[in-house]
Amino acid sequence: MKELTVYLLMFFLFVLPAQAQMKKMNSAQEFEKRLFQEAKTIQSIESDFTQVKYLDVFDSKVTSKGKFYYKKSNMICMNYAHPMNYLIVINGGKLKIVSDGKKNVMNLTANKMMKEMQGILTACMVGDLSQMASNSHQEYFEDANFYLVKIKPTSKAVQAYISSMQIYLDKKEMSVHKLRLFETAENYTEYTFYNKKFNSLKDDTKFSVR
Amino acid sequence: MIRSFRYASFALIVLVLISCSPNIGQKMVFLPPIVNVDTTIQKYNIQMDFMKHHFSGILMVRKIADKEIRIISSTYFGLSLFDLSLQGDSLKVNSCIEPMRKKKIVSLLEADFTSIFLPQNTFKVKKKREDFEKRTKGCGFSKSIIELSGFTGQQAECISIRHPWIRIEIKLDKLNESTEMNVTD
Numbered sequence: 001m002k003e004l005t006v007y008l009l010m011f012f013l014f015v016l017p018a019q020a021q022m023k024k025m026n027s028a029q030e031f032e033k034r035l036f037q038e039a040k041t042i043q044s045i046e047s048d049f050t051q052v053k054y055l056d057v058f059d060s061k062v063t064s065k066g067k068f069y070y071k072k073s074n075m076i077c078m079n080y081a082h083p084m085n086y087l088i089v090i091n092g093g094k095l096k097i098v099s100d101g102k103k104n105v106m107n108l109t110a111n112k113m114m115k116e117m118q119g120i121l122t123a124c125m126v127g128d129l130s131q132m133a134s135n136s137h138q139e140y141f142e143d144a145n146f147y148l149v150k151i152k153p154t155s156k157a158v159q160a161y162i163s164s165m166q167i168y169l170d171k172k173e174m175s176v177h178k179l180r181l182f183e184t185a186e187n188y189t190e191y192t193f194y195n196k197k198f199n200s201l202k203d204d205t206k207f208s209v210r
Numbered sequence: 211m212i213r214s215f216r217y218a219s220f221a222l223i224v225l226v227l228i229s230c231s232p233n234i235g236q237k238m239v240f241l242p243p244i245v246n247v248d249t250t251i252q253k254y255n256i257q258m259d260f261m262k263h264h265f266s267g268i269l270m271v272r273k274i275a276d277k278e279i280r281i282i283s284s285t286y287f288g289l290s291l292f293d294l295s296l297q298g299d300s301l302k303v304n305s306c307i308e309p310m311r312k313k314k315i316v317s318l319l320e321a322d323f324t325s326i327f328l329p330q331n332t333f334k335v336k337k338k339r340e341d342f343e344k345r346t347k348g349c350g351f352s353k354s355i356i357e358l359s360g361f362t363g364q365q366a367e368c369i370s371i372r373h374p375w376i377r378i379e380i381k382l383d384k385l386n387e388s389t390e391m392n393v394t395d
Contacts (some may be wrong), residue, residue, distance in 0.1 A: 030316055053288045057280060058251055058272055065287065078287070083385055086266070086286045099266040099286070100257060161289060162309065181288065189288030 022148050023139035025086065026183035031147060032139060039128055044201035045070040047193045049078070056186035068193060073180070074122050075207040090118055094209040105209055118156055120165075124151075125191070127169055127176045145171055173198075222231055240331045241345070244358060247273045256283055262378050269382060271327065277328050284373055292319075301323050311314040322371045322380055325356060351375045360384070 021092040025031055050065040066080035080086040087098040093109035095118065108115045116135070123131035129138065135155055141148040153159055161183065166179035175196060180187040216282040240313075245252065255366035256269040267285040274280045291305040303311075310316075325341060327335070328390035333356065337344040343366070345356040354373055360383075367384035 022222075053284060053287055055270070055282060057274075057282065057293065058270060060270075061250055062253070062268060062270075062284075080286055083268075088287060097264075097266075099264075100255075102257075102264050102266075104264045123244075183290055187290065 022143050022146075025147070026199065027139035028140045031142075035129060035169070037128065039126075041198045041199075042126075042175075043072050045196060045198060046200050047196040049194075050192045052192075053189045054187060056184075057135055068125070069201060070126050070204045071201050071204060071207060074118075075204065076122055076125060077206045079206075083168050089207055089209055090122065091204075091207045091209045096209040116155055119162065120153060120158060120162070124165055124167055124179050124181075125176060127167060127174070129167075142171075146177060147171060200205060239331070239335065241333055241335070242364075243329055244326045244356070244369060245271070246329050246365065247271055247279050251274050254387040255385055257379075257381040259377075259381075265291070268385070281323055281327075294319065294323070296320075296323055296327060299328060301372065302327045318373070318378065321354070325354065326369060326382070 045068070047068045049066055049068045051066075053062045055061065056172060064080055065082045066078060068087075069075075069077040069079070074090070074092070076090040078086075078088045080088075084099075086142075087096070089096040091107075093107060093115070095106045095108050097104045097106075103160075108118050119131055120136075123129065129149060129151075132138070132151060132153075133151060135158075137152045137154060139150040149167045149169070151165040151167070153162060153164075155177070162181050164182045166178075166180040166182075167176055169175065170177045173196070176193055178193070179191045182189050189198075248341065251270050251272045254269040254271070256267055258265040265285075267283055269281065269283045271281050277298055280296045281292075281296060283291040283293075285291060290305065290307070292306040292310060294306075295302040295304055301316065303316060305376060307317075324330075333347045333354075334341065335343040336346050341359060341361055343356075343358040345358075347354045347356075351373075352370060353375055355372045358368070359374075360367035367386075369382040370379065371381075372379045
C-alpha cells in the first residue's frame with residue numbers, strides 16, 4: 001500500500017508535468033512552410049468555441065460558448081450563445097457588434113490601433129502568423145500533439161491591451177486548437193476551438209456588417 | 211409687446227426655479243444599497259449608452275476587504291474595460307481602457323456605482339410599487355434617474371441609471387444560474 005502511494009506521488013510529481021512540457025522547436029522554417037501551405041488550402045472555418053476569462057483578483061473564471069466562423073480574407077464572426085446572445089463580426093475595415101438587439105458598426109480603418117488589433121486577432125484565430133511577422137516577436141515550441149507559438153506584440157498601442165499571445169496549433173490539421181490572450185501575466189482569456197469544419201461556408205451572409 | 215415679453219421672461223424664470231427647487235412632497239430618505247455586496251461574486255450584464263455609442267459586457271462585483279468593493283468589467287470578447295475599487299465612498303481606478311480614462315467619466319462612474327452599492331440619502335423615491343421603483347436626484351445636467359425592477363425579495367435584478375441631460379444610461383441585468391453558462395470561483 002505504501003509502495004503504491006509513493007508510486008502515485010512520483011507519477012503526479014514527475015510524469016504528468018513532463019508530459020505537459022513543450023520543447024523549443026528544432027526547425028521553425030519547416031513549421032512556417034507547412035503552415036503557409038496548409039493556410040493556402042483553407043477558404044473557410046466553422047467551429048464551436050469555448051471562451052474562458054481568468055481573473056486573478058477574484059480568483060475566478062467566466063466561461064462563454066458560441067460559434068466561430070472565418071472566411072477568406074479576414075472575415076470573422078463570433079456568435080455567442082451563452083451566457084447571453086452576442087455577435088461580433090469583423091469584415092474588411094468594419095466591426096459590427098449586436099447585443100440586446102442593438103447594432104453598433106465601427107469603422108476600424110480610421111483608428112490605427114483598432115486596425116492593428118483586428119489584424120492580430122484575425123491572424124491569431126486562424127493561425128496566419130505571416131500577418132504578424134513585422135510587428136511582433138515570436139517563439140516556437142512543440143510536443144507530440146501541438147505546436148505552440150508565443151507572440152509578443154512590439155507595438156506599444158497593442159501592448160496596452162494585450163501583453164502576449166499563445167497559439168496552440170493542432171499538428172494533424174495545422175489549425176488553431178487554443179488561443180490565449182494575456183492582458184497581464186495573471187489575467188488572460190482562453191479560446192478553445194472544436195468541432196471544426198473546413199471550407200464548408202458557401203457565402204458571406206454570416207459576415208454582413210450592415 | 212414689451213409687457214408680454216416681460217411676462218414670458220418672468221414665467222420662464224419661475225419655471226426654472228420651480229424645476230430645480232427641492233420637492234417638498236417627496237422627502238429624501240435613507241435608502242439601503244440597491245445591491246448588497248458581500249464576499250461572493252455577483253455578475254451582471256452591463257450596457258452603457260453614451261450619446262450614440264453603445265458598450266456592453268460583463269460586470270463583476272465583490273467585497274474583498276472590510277471597506278473595499280471591487281468592480282471589474284470586461285467585454286464579452288474577454289478584454290478588460292475597467293477594474294475599480296470603491297473604498298468608502300471614493301473610487302480608485304486600478305486599471306481602465308484609454309477611452310474611459312477621463313476625469314469626467316470616472317466621476318460619473320463613481321457617482322453611479324456609489325448610488326448602487328452604498329446606502330444613499332440624496333435620492334427621492336418618486337414611484338414605488340411591488341415590482342418597480344423610481345428614484346431621482348439633482349436637476350439639469352446633474353439629474354440622475356434610477357429605475358429598479360425584477361425584484362427578488364428586496365434586491366432589484368434590473369437596474370437602470372439615466373442622466374437624461376447628458377444622454378448617458380447604464381443598465382445592469384443580473385446574471386443568475388439560469389442565464390449564466392458557467393461561472394466558477
